[in-house]
Each structure stands twice: as structure tokens, then as C-alpha cells.
Amino acid sequence: MMYNMDMKIGIYGGTFDPIHNGHIAIAKAVKAELGLDSLIFVVAADPPHKDISGRTPALIRLKMVELALEDEDGLSVSDIEIQRGGVSYTVETLECFTRLHPGAELYFILGADMLSSFSSWYKPDKILELAKLAAVQRRGQMADIDSLASSIMSTLGGTVIATGVCGENVSSTEVRESVRDALPISGLVPYQVELFIYKNLLYAPEELKTVKTLLEERLDESRLEHSLLTAREAVMLAYKHGLNTQKARLCGLVHDCAKLRGPALESYMKRLAFKPNKDERQNTYMIHARLGALAAESEYGITDPEILNAIKLHTLGSPDMTPFDEVIFLADKLEPSREYRRIAHIRELAYENLDAAVAAVIRNNIAYNRSRKMPVHPSTFETLNAIELRAKTDTSNE
């Protein structure tokens, strides 16, 4: 974007760990209320000491802001504090923007709760020379924004605007805690940020990170990404259907842990002393289901029978699948990177009726195989009939 001399530019600093819908709503509302030409998110650098345990590295936080703003007009992101490194004083950041956009009118956005301590910031008078302050309310922490604003202006000069903007009821802490607890975050962060968080297993418990490290050693990149996204879909589906979301996430993550080919598969089977049955020898794609359950137990230390069974059934399903089995079966077929005809419809169905969605997936697979003159596994029809019958019963009971 080209900047003119008399442009009005908003500067919105923060750690953004992660950026969430509340940040974006604030940015848009302030931009509209003050008639800003553009608004720049400034992502804070990592703290100077190496001890950043528990905090997401700056470049990853920056990436999430970039993803969040991809389709947002007039909102952009700056990495100047990250480039500079260490502690960034607001005054230095504003000096940078003054150099970059000479003549522009800068508005520094801050929470109303920060106004009360503003006079103790580093060089507050200089800040007020470089920019106008635009204060936004934080919901649940209503500060007396007007009197704070006038007391700053009378002691330090400059302009402090008490905007009518009120932050949404979302916080980065809430997002991080929801991810940790395997609760959906789809309403809290933009979709692309949500997928990024899952693909990189941000904010997840340590046990899951250990599982991911093991998977990285065995699976190729795209299979690993599929597994991480299956974990995401499993959380969403399990939550919707009142099942254990933490178990669903773990199961989604490991469901393809034995999805190997050729010599790698052979040696994995040998190592785990796995004997494929006749059926599996004829249909090698089936091997990773039963082998995966075995590997999940012996290599990943998972003993929960519900998880192991769902891994076993995730490829072909079975007539007596439990709702948990169905969630994993569907998460695998419906995760966000999957694309095929009718997927949008089946995804919708999955959030309403698990049986109906499983039946739709199976019918879809049969049609696909037939169109390519590929055989359909005989058990598929038995499973389809049983699940379809159940789906009908579900609907008639509603």
C-alpha cells in the first residue's frame, strides 16, 4: 500500500499469542470510528532473556497475524519490533513509523486499563508528540476512560481519544487454554489461524508433542499434516456429539501411525511381530489399521481400548461401530485438507448425525471405486447396511 503524507495510520501493538477474533474486531472498529486509512499490527519481539518457556516464538506469532489478515482490507502487520529484538519501547516503535511514513498522523491503540499506568511508561510525553492515543475498553474491566484521558492530556499534553470501541469477549489466554483442553477454537480465531495452530500443535500438552515427534520420524510430511488435521476434526466432532475430546484428539493424531509403504512397512511389521491375515495381504492398504492399533499400544504407550479400537476400525468401519469409532472414521475422511465431491454436504451431516455421515462416506467410496473399476471390500456392504439401518432409526427417533 502507498502511504501519503496526510494518512491516518493506526498502530496496534501486542504479543498476539495468538491473534484472535477480538483483536480483529477491535482493529476494524477503531479503523472505522477514527476513519483510519490503514491499521498496522505490531507483533512484540521475544523477551530478551532466553527464558521464553511457554511463550510462542515471535516469528510464529507473526505468521499467525499474517494468516489472520490475509483477506482483511486496510489491516496489515509489521515485524519491526521483532527485527529490532529485545524489549521494545512504544516510543521507539512510533519513531520508526514516523520515519517510515513522514507526515502521517499516527494513532496508537491501547486498552483503557493501560491508561492508568501510561504516565509511568518510558517517555510518555514523547509518545504523545508522535501519536494520538486511542483507548478501547476491555469488556468486563470498564475503566473510567474519559477522566483517565483528560488527566493524561492535562498533565502531559497531546491527544487521548476515548473510543467507543469495546473489546470482544475473547482473550489469547482463553484460546490457549481451549486448545490445551481439546475444546474447539473455531469461533475464537480466524479459520486459517485455527488450522495453523493445529498443524503446528501449538498450545497442546507436552504428551501430544512427544507423540508428534515420534510420528515425524515415521511419516512423511503430508501424512503428518493429515494426522494433525484429523486431530482437529476429531476434537470438533467429539465436542459436537458430547464425547471425550481429549481422547478423540489423541486418536486422530495417531490413527495413521503405521501408514507406511514398501520396505518401511515390511520392517515395521517385523519389528512389531505383526502377521497380516489373508485379507490384509490382498488389500495392503488395510494393514495400517490393525498394525496402527498395535503400534499405538507398543510404541506410543496408548492403552485406552476405545482409542485402540477406533484406530483398528478407521479404514473400513464395522457394523457395530461406536459413536467414538465413527468420530475417528469421519475425522479421517473429512479433515480440512480433504477435497472431494460432496464433502461439504457430508461434513455438515457429520455434525448432525454420525451414522448418516458414515453411511454417506461409505456410499461415496463405493461409487468412487466403481467409477475407477476398483474392487470394493466385501465387508463394506455389510457395514453400510447396518449403519444405514441405524441412521434411519436415529432419524425416526428424533
Ligand SMILES: [Fe+2]
Ligand atoms: Fe488411515
Ligand SMILES: [Fe+2]
Ligand atoms: Fe488417515
